[in-house]
Amino acid sequence: MSVSVDLSDKTALVMGVANGRSLGWAIAEQLLAAGCRVGFSYQGERLKGELDKLLAGRDGVWSQQADATVEADLAALFARVRDEFGHLDYLVHSIAFAPRTAMEGRFLDTTPEDWNTSLHVSAYTLVAAARHAEPLLRGGASIVSLTYHASQQVVPKYNVMGVAKAALEAATRYLAADLGDREIRVNTISAGPMRTIAARSIPGFGGLYDKGARNAAFGRNATPEEVGKLALFLLSDLGSGVTGQTMYVDAGLSIMTVKED
Numbered sequence: 600m601s602v603s604v605d606l607s608d609k610t611a612l613v614m615g616v617a618n619g620r621s622l623g624w625a626i627a628e629q630l631l632a633a634g635c636r637v638g639f640s641y642q643g644e645r646l647k648g649e650l651d652k653l654l655a656g657r658d659g660v661w662s663q664q665a666d667a668t669v670e671a672d673l674a675a676l677f678a679r680v681r682d683e684f685g686h687l688d689y690l691v692h693s694i695a696f697a698p699r700t701a702m703e704g705r706f707l708d709t710t711p712e713d714w715n716t717s718l719h720v721s722a723y724t725l726v727a728a729a730r731h732a733e734p735l736l737r738g739g740a741s742i743v744s745l746t747y748h749a750s751q752q753v754v755p756k757y758n759v760m761g762v763a764k765a766a767l768e769a770a771t772r773y774l775a776a777d778l779g780d781r782e783i784r785v786n787t788i789s790a791g792p793m794r795t796i797a798a799r800s801i802p803g804f805g806g807l808y809d810k811g812a813r814n815a816a817f818g819r820n821a822t823p824e825e826v827g828k829l830a831l832f833l834l835s836d837l838g839s840g841v842t843g844q845t846m847y848v849d850a851g852l853s854i855m856t857v858k859e860d
Contacts, residue, residue: 604835607634611689611834612680614640614667614728618649622745622790623693625823626830630689631657633831638683640665640676642694667694667724677731687735689834692728692744695721697760706758714759721763722770729774729785736778741834742785744771745826746845748853750789754807768845775843784842786833791821791849816851 611630616623616639630637636659641650644664654660661683665676680687697720701713725744732742748754749761750768768787775785792807812820829848832838847853 602837604633604831604837606630606688606835609635609688610680610684610686611635611637611691612640612676612687612732613637613691613693614665614724615693615695616641616650616653617646619653620793620823621693622793622823622826623691624653625827626691626693626743626834627827628824629827629831630691630834631660633835635689636660636684638662638680640667642666667728668719670727673727673731677735680732680735684735686737687732688737688740690728690732690736690740690742691830691834692725692742694724695745695760695763697721697758697763701759702756704758709759714762717759717763718766721760722766725767726770726774729778733778733783736781736783738781738783739836739839740781740783741838742774742778742783743830743833744787746787746789748789748791748847748849750845751853771845772843779842782839784833784838786838786841786844786846788826788829788833789845789847789849789853790826791815791847791852793820793823793826812850814852814855814857815849816855819850820852821848821850 613623613627627637639650639662641664650662663676663679665672697717698713701709729742744767746764746767749757750764771785771787825848829846
């Protein structure tokens with residue numbers, strides 16, 4: 600069974616696409632396939648070439664460099680959204696970072712500098728982006744970000760990023776309350792282990808990925824495409840009654856303790 604979603608009259612901003620394996624790109628592909636006009640932001644000129652390749656030959660797209668931790672960059676980015684689209688229907692936040700030093704040792708040894716960097720980039724930028732987007736968001740608009748189950752249970756070497764994801768999930772609820780009077784929805788997707796650039800920064804991720812597949816209810820890991828399809832549901836009117844939620848797409852990994860051999 601398939602459901603056709605027509606977003607030809609909608610606009611979106613996807614923040615944080617690094618390459619074709621980014622979950623932000625998996626979401627963008629679903630939006631583009633549904634006819635949505637999409638703008639993109641990327642972190643640093645070193646990533647421009649990768650994004651340009653992904654966008655080559657596509658209509659209704661544009662991109663702009665923006666450091667989401669810098670207010671001037673955000674102001675310029677959302678001014679571009681206003682100039683290109685006039686309004687905004689969907690905002691996708693696919694931004695996370697923790698210094699390598701914060702993920703190699705013990706959580707107990709997290710420095711104030713690494714703590715502040717991780718929570719600023721991975722959680723506060725959602726709040727900042729939503730604030731800049733608010734004047735452009737139409738009633739019934741939708742915001743989606745990306746989280747991970749390490750916000751709820753300890754994942755070895757995820758360390759301060761688990762705390763940052765917990766903060767992101769709490770921020771999702773508070774933003775949903777603030778924006779609820781206009782029925783602007785705010786949700787976050789908790790994806791299972793996936794081979795992204797961010798995942799490569801987790802020491803021992805390969806083993807974590809393999810264990811996830813063995814222990815998940817489906818006996819496999821979820822796919823980026825499945826993340827994109829859930830995002831399409833949450834962003835579109837199909838998800839009109841859902842806000843403030845952490846939605847899992849992990850092939851049932853989060854419901855399991857361990858699987859029988």
